Amino acid sequence: MGGYFTDLFTGTKSLLDGMWVTLKEFPRRPVTLNYPHESVKMYPRFRGHIELIGDKDGKPNCIVCSMCQRACPSGCISLAGVKPEGEKKKVLSRYILDFTTCSLCGSCVESCNFNALRFSNEYNLASTRKEDFIMDLLQRLEEQNR
Numbered sequence: 001m002g003g004y005f006t007d008l009f010t011g012t013k014s015l016l017d018g019m020w021v022t023l024k025e026f027p028r029r030p031v032t033l034n035y036p037h038e039s040v041k042m043y044p045r046f047r048g049h050i051e052l053i054g055d056k057d058g059k060p061n062c063i064v065c066s067m068c069q070r071a072c073p074s075g076c077i078s079l080a081g082v083k084p085e086g087e088k089k090k091v092l093s094r095y096i097l098d099f100t101t102c103s104l105c106g107s108c109v110e111s112c113n114f115n116a117l118r119f120s121n122e123y124n125l126a127s128t129r130k131e132d133f134i135m136d137l138l139q140r141l142e143e144q145n146r
């Protein structure tokens with residue numbers, strides 16, 4: 001009989017403890033997000049894949065010096081430029097990143113002296129297709145400025 005009352009007491013106490021925790025947490029703001037409908041705001045030092053930086057008109061700051069390409073230990077940057085007729089400077093015509101081999105080391109960003117390259121805040125990159133990680137960064141910059 002004593003065991004019955006002990007069990008009853010323990011069970012009721014545990015139930016009340018659980019309800020108290022629920023009650024305490026109920027008014028608090030949730031720490032989770034309604035993913036994928038909501039996105040986490042990334043921290044400034046977060047390293048997503050690299051991306052091009054554009055000027056106020058959306059044109060890339062890149063002067064096609066190829067320093068980033070040379071600095072990349074994994075050979076994942078491929079870029080090209082063209083010299084329009086009558087112009088002295090080259091214009092970036094192609095900038096492809098193979099993110100499948102990028103180690104996010106940052107050598108490319110550090111090597112750029114023209115404020116043309118940075119890490120993006122992109123973290124939502126899940127895909128089963130390898131091709132999705134071959135990124136056209138020039139096209140991405142154009143899309144961002146539309």
Ligand code: SF4
Pocket residue numbers: 061062063064065066067068069079111112113114115116117
């Ligand atoms: S180092 Fe900078 S300016 Fe030079 S090619 Fe790379 S992104 Fe362009």
Ligand code: SF4
Pocket residue numbers: 050071072073074075076077101102103104105106107108109
């Ligand atoms: S972060 Fe490193 S590995 Fe990735 S593209 Fe830049 S230099 Fe190459």
